[in-house]
Amino acid sequence: MAHISASVYTSHVPAIGAALDLGKSHEPYWKQVFDGYEYSKQWLKEQKPDVIFLVFNDHATAFSLDMIPTFAIGTAPEFIPADEGWGPRPVPKVIGHPKLASHIAQSVIQQDFDLTIVNKMDVDHGLTVPLSLMTGKPQAWPCPVIPFAVNVVQYPVPSGQRCYNLGKAIRKAIESYDEDLNVQIWGTGGMSHQLQGPRAGLINKEFDNAFLDDLINDPDALARKPHIDYVREAGSEGIELVMWLIARGAMDDAAGGPKPVLKHRFYHVPASNTAVGHLILENSQ
Amino acid sequence: MSLDKPYLDVPGTTIFDAEQSRLGYHLNQFCMSLMKADNRARFKADERAYLDEWPMSEDQKQAVLARDLNRCIALGGNIYFLAKIGATDGKSFQQMAGSMTGMTEEAYRDMMINGGRSVEGNRRIGEQQGEKK
Numbered sequence: 001m002a003h004i005s006a007s008v009y010t011s012h013v014p015a016i017g018a019a020l021d022l023g024k025s026h027e028p029y030w031k032q033v034f035d036g037y038e039y040s041k042q043w044l045k046e047q048k049p050d051v052i053f054l055v056f057n058d059h060a061t062a063f064s065l066d067m068i069p070t071f072a073i074g075t076a077p078e079f080i081p082a083d084e085g086w087g088p089r090p091v092p093k094v095i096g097h098p099k100l101a102s103h104i105a106q107s108v109i110q111q112d113f114d115l116t117i118v119n120k121m122d123v124d125h126g127l128t129v130p131l132s133l134m135t136g137k138p139q140a141w142p143c144p145v146i147p148f149a150v151n152v153v154q155y156p157v158p159s160g161q162r163c164y165n166l167g168k169a170i171r172k173a174i175e176s177y178d179e180d181l182n183v184q185i186w187g188t189g190g191m192s193h194q195l196q197g198p199r200a201g202l203i204n205k206e207f208d209n210a211f212l213d214d215l216i217n218d219p220d221a222l223a224r225k226p227h228i229d230y231v232r233e234a235g236s237e238g239i240e241l242v243m244w245l246i247a248r249g250a251m252d253d254a255a256g257g258p259k260p261v262l263k264h265r266f267y268h269v270p271a272s273n274t275a276v277g278h279l280i281l282e283n284s285q
Numbered sequence: 286m287s288l289d290k291p292y293l294d295v296p297g298t299t300i301f302d303a304e305q306s307r308l309g310y311h312l313n314q315f316c317m318s319l320m321k322a323d324n325r326a327r328f329k330a331d332e333r334a335y336l337d338e339w340p341m342s343e344d345q346k347q348a349v350l351a352r353d354l355n356r357c358i359a360l361g362g363n364i365y366f367l368a369k370i371g372a373t374d375g376k377s378f379q380q381m382a383g384s385m386t387g388m389t390e391e392a393y394r395d396m397m398i399n400g401g402r403s404v405e406g407n408r409r410i411g412e413q414q415g416e417k418k
Contacts, residue, residue: 199298
């Protein structure tokens, strides 16, 4: 049977991708960010996941205002890195896993979450920057990826509680898949940042670190945090953090199993306008 | 019954909710069109003519021409869509965000390097004047 072995959490700032693509990763400003992922790159190589289920948000790239799905699962065989206006990132195309993705879609919808099934979708920095942070500049991504896009652009976005519960449903779906697959689930976005208006540039280290603490130790309580707390404390775009709760809800302890093991924790300010946070949690076997 | 919008008292912040989205539909869809290289070239060649192809309000067109992102947001724009204008101009996200704060590019960059804008005094409108709720 397929199983979720670990979850990874990371910010997905576009400037991080640009820094890597333009060969700036050794500049002092960026080195401080990339150094936080050195352990993670090695860890990922050793873990050899068969599939990564990657929760991210589309930033007005694949989804315009013509259609705004709250939860969208990518079931295509491949996904092309998008031109977001600066030209497409020079990164490998993303190979999907249509069979597992379709299985998850069917199972999760039967568990009362109304997913949008997407067979054609270009993927933006929200998806490719986490892959770059965790792998560097490979010729091909290390394994197939199932993109899972969450609307955090137009309010109201899904609540933390709904995201956490969705993670539980995704876990059930993956564990009911017959093939023996090592699956990781990644939650991306955040941490504190605001990109608009006179309050742009907001950063809240206390909020971010409390969020990391709670995500590790008390996700049930964290899931109850209302949207307004994210907006007020972590900036209007800090709301992206609800996506981390999807990955956290898919871990064993959310279904009554043992607590996960914290393998890595990193926090740094700034990357462009944003606080960078990163965690790796492994399910204990 | 009115809708619950607890975010209206967050200073310097416009939440892109269904109402803003409705106001800004054509403005944001214009921005979206700039994801194609051909459209970026046509826009740069004659901005006004390109904008006139879209059923946007005159205020929205003027705000785009002036690159006044705060005004664009007040008129229904969303930053992730508006970012396509910045990309067309060769601006980074940091330059765009900074342009909305009244700070110089250098001052904004320095603020970020020094830990960003503090949340203290920035949680609620009026808080800086000691009018905490």
